Amino acid sequence: MAEDWQALTALTGGRDMIVERVRIAGSDVHIEGEFDLPPLASLSAQDQAFVSAFVSCHGSIKQMEKWLGVSYPTIKSRLNRLAGQIGFVEQAPPDEGVLDLLERDEISVDEAITRLGR
Numbered sequence: 001m002a003e004d005w006q007a008l009t010a011l012t013g014g015r016d017m018i019v020e021r022v023r024i025a026g027s028d029v030h031i032e033g034e035f036d037l038p039p040l041a042s043l044s045a046q047d048q049a050f051v052s053a054f055v056s057c058h059g060s061i062k063q064m065e066k067w068l069g070v071s072y073p074t075i076k077s078r079l080n081r082l083a084g085q086i087g088f089v090e091q092a093p094p095d096e097g098v099l100d101l102l103e104r105d106e107i108s109v110d111e112a113i114t115r116l117g118r
Contacts, residue, residue, distance in 0.1 A: 016036075016037075016042065017037055017042070018034050018035065018036065019034075019035040019036075019037060020032060020033065020034060020035070022035065039085075039086040039087060040086065042085075043082070043085060043086070047082055047085070050078060050082070051082065053067060053068075054079070061075050061076065061079075098112050098115045098116055099112070
């Protein structure tokens with residue numbers, strides 16, 4: 001299966017792919033339309049292998065350095081580039097003031113949830 005994606009990636013020359021038909025394995029059910037690939041699937045085969053290795057190393061840059069034989073800045077640079085390609089949205093950290101109030105029992109759990117929901 002990985003070889004199939006590698007061949008498709010090579011065939012498209014890195015251009016975006018649009019999936020137009022999906023079939024559920026082991027059934028006659030299929031869906032037609034225009035579907036974008038998930039962000040990770042749109043990475044090159046080499047970048048997908050890097051992400052897979054990173055996950056296998058439990059996100060340890062130190063293990064990645066040993067495994068790939070490259071420096072920390074090289075790993076960080078590649079991770080930053082991949083994060084830009086994948087386009088994950090950064091989330092703001094929760095309002096620490098609410099957590100402080102909750103910790104000091106100045107507001108209830110329900111009130112904290114309401115405030116954090118905003």
